[in-house]
Amino acid sequence: MSAPLLSIRNLTVDYQTDSPVRAVNNVFLDIRPGEIVGLAGESGCGKSTLAYTVTRLLQAPAEITGGSIEWRRDDGGITDVLSLDGPDLRAFRWQEISMVFQGAMSALNPVHRIGSQIEDVFIDHRSGLNRRERRERAAELLRTVGIPADRLRSYPHELSGGMRQRVMIAMALALRPRLIIMDEPTTALDVVVQRNILEEIDRLRTEFGFAVLFITHDLGLLLEISDRVGVMLSGRLVEQNTPDVLLENPSHEYTRHLLRSFPSLRGDVPLTGSRYIDSGEEVTA
Ligand SMILES: Nc1ncnc2c1ncn2[C@@H]1O[C@H](COP(=O)(O)OP(=O)(O)O)[C@@H](O)[C@H]1O
Numbered sequence: 001m002s003a004p005l006l007s008i009r010n011l012t013v014d015y016q017t018d019s020p021v022r023a024v025n026n027v028f029l030d031i032r033p034g035e036i037v038g039l040a041g042e043s044g045c046g047k048s049t050l051a052y053t054v055t056r057l058l059q060a061p062a063e064i065t066g067g068s069i070e071w072r073r074d075d076g077g078i079t080d081v082l083s084l085d086g087p088d089l090r091a092f093r094w095q096e097i098s099m100v101f102q103g104a105m106s107a108l109n110p111v112h113r114i115g116s117q118i119e120d121v122f123i124d125h126r127s128g129l130n131r132r133e134r135r136e137r138a139a140e141l142l143r144t145v146g147i148p149a150d151r152l153r154s155y156p157h158e159l160s161g162g163m164r165q166r167v168m169i170a171m172a173l174a175l176r177p178r179l180i181i182m183d184e185p186t187t188a189l190d191v192v193v194q195r196n197i198l199e200e201i202d203r204l205r206t207e208f209g210f211a212v213l214f215i216t217h218d219l220g221l222l223l224e225i226s227d228r229v230g231v232m233l234s235g236r237l238v239e240q241n242t243p244d245v246l247l248e249n250p251s252h253e254y255t256r257h258l259l260r261s262f263p264s265l266r267g268d269v270p271l272t273g274s275r276y277i278d279s280g281e282e283v284t285a
């Protein structure tokens with residue numbers, strides 16, 4: 001097994017409010033290169049807080065009160081993520097790790113064309129590309145996520161929800177990061193569009209080799225797409241296993257409870273395709 005890309009050790013995060021909340025409690029999690037790790041758990045269990053901690057986007061009143069996060073660089077050296085600062089932190093975000101947020105579809109600026117928003121990623125990160133090169137890269141990225149390049153001139157409202165989500169994924173891919181964190185990226189979408197986007201992500205992963213941390217409350221979805229699945233409950237990662245082991249032999253009572261809430265996953269119903277309409281057409285949101 002290859003060395004982990006990301007190692008989260010003993011991580012604890014509190015919201016220092018009037019009655020403090022321990023949102024992440026003593027979490028250990030490794031992500032290896034190219035792996036899809038799923039993170040499931042009901043709303044409020046701490047999934048987004050964990051994602052924001054890894055990308056160092058956490059803001060007050062949240063406070064990291066314990067643990068460490070290590071990142072293995074391409075040169076084999078280790079970066080202490082929690083002590084990154086200034087330009088190093090900027091470079092880490094997007095170039096090493098990028099994130100597709102919950103509700104990312106609405107994160108696009110409504111008054112700018114899609115193309116210029118993608119190009120801004122290259123400008124913001126001083127990629128050294130000239131204008132023509134930026135435009136070419138933006139077109140290439142759009143095609144990568146299955147959108148015709150002539151859509152560069154479109155405004156966000158001219159695209160369907162699924163297409164807007166693909167644009168966000170294209171932006172997350174722009175600087176070729178080694179880990180992409182997706183926090184409920186597809187929940188607002190039609191199931192058919194969800195499925196198309198997930199297939200796209202899997203294809204892109206095969207092509208580019210990045211790892212994915214995929215967060216959702218939908219355990220059934222994770223069992224289909226992940227190499228490994230973690231289950232969170234009240235800030236704790238109570239179980240981590242391959243989908244097979246998790247389905248056959250869950251070790252935690254809460255996992256069994258989550259599995260019971262997906263009746264279609266019991267018995268001999270095939271997982272793949274069983275929960276979706278198998279159509280290649282994207283539905284306009
Ligand atoms: N800004 C905040 N201030 C205080 N508590 C917060 C804040 N954001 C999240 N929390 C609390 O932290 C816990 C975890 O939230 P979150 O990470 O958003 O969970 P999830 O993404 O799994 O739904 C919840 O109990 C939530 O109420």
Ligand SMILES: [Mg+2]
Pocket residue numbers: 047048049102183
């Ligand atoms: Mg969340």
